[in-house]
Amino acid sequence: MNQAMSDVFKSGHDYAYNTPLEDLDVSHPRLWPSEEMWAVFKRLRDEEPLHYCKAGWDSGARAPDDEPVGPYWSVTRFEDIMAIDTDHHRFSSEPAIVLPNPGKDFPLPMFIAMDQPKHDVQRRTVGPVVSSPSLARMSELIRERTQYVLDRVPFDEEFDWVDTVSIELTTMMLATLFDFPFDDRRKLTRWSDVATAGPETGIVESEEQRRAELMECVEYFMNLWQQRSGGDGHDLITLLANGEETRNMDTMEYLGNLVLLIVGGNDTTRNSMSASVYGSHLFPAEWEKVRANRDLIPNTVAEIIRWQTPLAYMRRTALEDVELHGKTIKRGDKVAMWYASGNRDERKFDRPNELIFDRDNARNHISFGFGIHRCFGNRLAEMQLQILWDEMLKRFSKIEVIEEPQRNFSSFVKGYTKMRVICRR
Template sequence: MTLADLVDAPHEIPLDQLDVSDPVLFQQDVVGEHFARLRREDPVHYCATSRYGPYWSVTKFNDIMRVDTDHKTFSSEAKLGGIAIQDMQGGEGALELEMFIAMDPPKHDAQRKVVSPIVAPANLTLLEPIIRERAGTILDSLPIGEEFDLVDKVSIELTTMTLATLFDFPWEERRKLTRWSDVATATPETGLISSFDQRRDELMECAYYFKGLWDQRINSEPKPDLISMLAHSPTTRDMPFMEFLGNLMLLIVGGNDTTRNSISGGVLALNQNPDEYRKLMADPGLLPKMIPEIIRWQTPLTHMRRTALADAEIGGKQIAKGDKVVMWYLSGNRDEDVIDRPDEFIIDRLNPRQHLSFGFGIHRCVGNRLAEMQLRIIWEEILKRFSRVEVVGEPERSLSNLIRGFTYLPVKLHA
C-alpha cells in the first residue's frame, strides 16, 4: 500500500493493517480520519507491524484515562521503552536518556517535586508581569499589514523568552534553547538534522553548556531557577550525566514545544472558524474558556506511551505483560461519547477543561498552568492591539507523530 493510499483512504485499509503512527499522517493533518475509524470499529487496536514494532492504540477518552491513571500496571520507565512510541533505549536513534517523566515512583515523585515550585501559584504570580511585558514588546515590534511568520516571530519568541527566564539562561543565546528543543524530537527525515549522530552531538553540546551553568550555581547561593533547584536538591544534585541531560530535554521540550504550538494552533483555529473569532472580538471575556479549548483542539502532544507490567484488560482487549500501549490523546480529545461536538472549535464550551492534552495521574503536565497563562497573556495583548490576526497562506506542520506542531504560519495583522 502506497503512502497516498494511507493518506487518502483510511477506510479502505484492512483494519488489521491500520497503522496510525506514520508521521506523514500528522504532517498532512489527515490522521483524524484514521482515529475516527478506530474509535468506531476498534477502540483498542493492535498494530502488529510498524517502524516502531508492534503496539496497541488506545483511542477513546475513558480508556486513555484508565491507562494514564494506573501507573502500577502501565509503566513509564525508560528502560522498558519510556513514554513515546519510539523506544527511548535500544534501537536506531535512541539517546539512552533518563528523565523523571520516564520513571515510575518513587524516583519519579522525588525528582518531579524538585522542579514543581517553579510553576507553583506564587511563582506564576511573579512571572505574569514579566511575560506580559515581553508579549507586549514582541507584538509591538511586528509590522501591520505585512506578511510574516507567526511561528518564528511570536510563538517561538515568547516561549523561548519564558524558558530562558525559568533556567536563568544567558539572554542573548536563548535561541539555542529553541534549536535544542527541535533537535531533541527530530529524525533525519525531518530535515532538521542530517543523522542521528548529529542529533546526539548537538544534544551533548546542550548538556555541556548546561553543565557550565550547573557548575556556577552549585557553588553559589540557591536561586529560584531550574538549574539551581536541580543543583541544590539532594534528590538530583548527584544525577548521572545522561539523566541530567534527559531532565534538561524534558524541561526544554515540555516548556517550549507545547505552548508555542498552541499559540500557533489557536490563531489557525480562529481563522478556520470565523464565527468563533467574531464571538471573541465581541466578548473578550470568553478568553478563559477559549484557552483550554485551544489546548484541546491543538493537542500539542499527540500521545504518550506505557509498557504493561502485567497482563491487563482495556476496552475488552487482553493486553499482555511487556506490550507497548500508546494513548492517543489527539484521538481521545475527539471522542464524541465524552466531548460534545468534539470536531468543532467552540470558544464558549460549557466544560472546556474536559480534555486529555495535559495527561492525567502522576505524570500530568507539571507546567500546565504556566502554559495556560502564556496563552492567556498573549491573547489578552493581541486583543488590545489588533482587530484580527489573519492567516494568509497554508500552514506547514511538523513531521512528527509526537509533537503536533507548526514550522511555518504566514499571517498579517490588522490594526
C-alpha cells in the same frame, strides 16, 4: 515506503477506510503534516478502540542499536485513555514516553518516564519554579514581553507568526525558567527541535548529528550547573543542582531531564500559540465571540489546547496482562494513549472537530495528561496563552492566515513550523 503505500497516504480517508484494520498505523509521521490521521482515529474509535499495530513504522534511518517503533497498542477513546493514564500500578512510564525505546547506547532517563517513588521526588525538586508565588512574580514579566513582541509585528504585511511570535515568546520564557543567557536563547529552540527529531524530519541529517547536538546541549548546561552548585536561586538549573535527590544525577539523566523541561516548556506552548491564530482563522465567528466578551479568554485557551493537543500521545508499558474491550494487553506490551484522539472523541465532546470558545466542558481536555504525570507546568502555559490572547485582542481586529501552515513531520509533537499571516488593525 513503496509506491502503493505512498498513494494511500494521499488521502487520510482513503487510507483509513480502504486499509484493513489490522494494517493501520497511525504512528506514521507522514499522516500528520496534512492532518490525515483524523480519519484513522475516527475509524479506530468507532470500530476498534483498542487497536494492535503489529509493526509500527520504521524510517530505516535509526542507529543500529535503536529499536524501531515495533508492535504497539493504540487507545483512542477518552475514557479508556483516562483509565490507563491514572493506572500507574498496571502501566509503567518506563522506559520511555514515546513509542521507540531509547537507544541502548544513548539512554535519556527523565522523571516523566519514571515511576514512583523516583518520579515524585524529582518532580518535587523542580516544582517551586511553577508554584503560585512564582507564577504571580512572572505574570508581569510575561505581559511585558508579550507586549514587546506584539508591538513589533507589522500591520497589513505578511510575516511568519511561528518564528516571530510563538517561538520568540516561548523561548524568552524558557530562558527565564532556566536563568539561561538571554542572547543565547535560540539555542533552546534548536535543542528542543533536535531532541524530538529523526533524520526523516529534515531537522537533522542523521542520528549521529542529533546525538552530537544534544551532547553540546548538556555540555553547555553542565557549565551552568557547576556555576550554580551551592547557590540559592529559584531557576530550574539551580533547583536540580542543589536538590537532595537530583544533585548527584549522572550526565545522561541530567540531559534527559533538560530535554523534558525544554520540550515541555517550548513545543507545547509555542504550538498552542500558533493554533490560537490558525484556529481563529478557521472559525472566525469564535474570534468575534471572544472579542465581544473578554471573560471568555480562560475558556478559549482551554478549548485551543483541547483542539490542538500539542503532544499527540504518551506511551505506557504494561506491567501485567490487562483486559480491555475483549482483548488482552500482554505484560511488556507498548501502549500509546492518543490524547489527540481522546480530545476529538464524540462520546466526550459535542462537535469535537470544531473550535467552540464557550464550550461547557473545554477544561476537561486531556492535553496535559492526567494522574501523577499530569504536566506540572500547565498553569504557566495557560497563563502565557491567556496573556497572549488579551494582548492580541487589544491590537488586532483579526489575524488572517494567508496559506495553509507547514506542520511538523511527527506523530508525537503536533505543531507548526511556519504560518504566514497578516495582522489587521
